[in-house]
Amino acid sequence: MRRRTMSGSYKLAVGLLRPVLQVITRRDWQGADHLPGDMGFVVCPNHISHADPLTAAHFLVDHGELPRFLAKDALFQLPIVRSILRGAGQIPVYRESGDASKAFSAAVAAVEAGECVVIYPEGTITRDPDLWPMRGKTGAARVALETGCPVIPLAQWGPQHILPPYGKVPHLLPPTPVSVHLGPPVDLTRFAGRPLESGLLRQATDAILDDVTALLAVIRGEVPTAVRHDPTLHGEPVTGNPKGHKR
Secondary structure: OOOOOOHHHHHHHHHHHHHHHHHEEEEEOOOOOOOOOOEEEEEHHHHHHOOOHHHHHHHHHOOOOOOEHHHHHHHHHHOOOOOOOHHHOOOOEOOOOOOOHHHHHHHHHHOOOOOEEEOOOOOOOOOOOOOOOOOOHHHHHHHHHHHOEEEEEEEEEEEEOOOOOOOOOOOOOOOOOEEEOOOOOOOOHHHHHOOOOOHHHHHHHHHHHHHHHHHHHHHOOOOOOOOOOOHHOOOOOOOOOOOOOOO
16 A cells, blocks of 8 residues: 655645754653554554644654644634645544544544544543543544544643643743653454444453553653543533633
């Protein structure tokens, strides 16, 4: 399979953002050897800040990948940003709408074309009070099992100090320590070749989040909460700041 070349929009985004990230972060990057060779794959990161897609992308671009993120459609409504995102091949997600399947189809097509697709299994910034990964959505597992591609877990810690969850003002200096660690592909073999019904997809999603959480526990040097936070049990909204103010 052939990886795509960097478009003009992608070059513009990298040229604008990478030098800034180089200045405002001190990077602890590990696990790049887990990136697959010449085949499509899915990367599944934890989500702790609106800044963490930038740090995840920084890691991946610096290791030879041109990630295509599944990103909320609201970003594609912003002038200038819309043009850059579309030109860079990013994939809009129409959450809670009849067009939600379009993102799945685009992600499958990208993986089958040999590309790197980034899917946040939590779907939004974690609602866990201690910022551990919360209960996820099944999109990443569905793409992986539909295509048979590897799923690479990515854990990161530090972007929440650049921009707190749902914060508005970034902290740019002094440089923030940011850790991004990749792990080996998630073992989904026990789910392969079976009908993609909801129970199986839920189990596969839990397996992905287990691996992401284990990586994050190593970075933080802490023990995760015993029970993964489930926003549906706390009456929390699907999108937006669940507390209505900056944390």
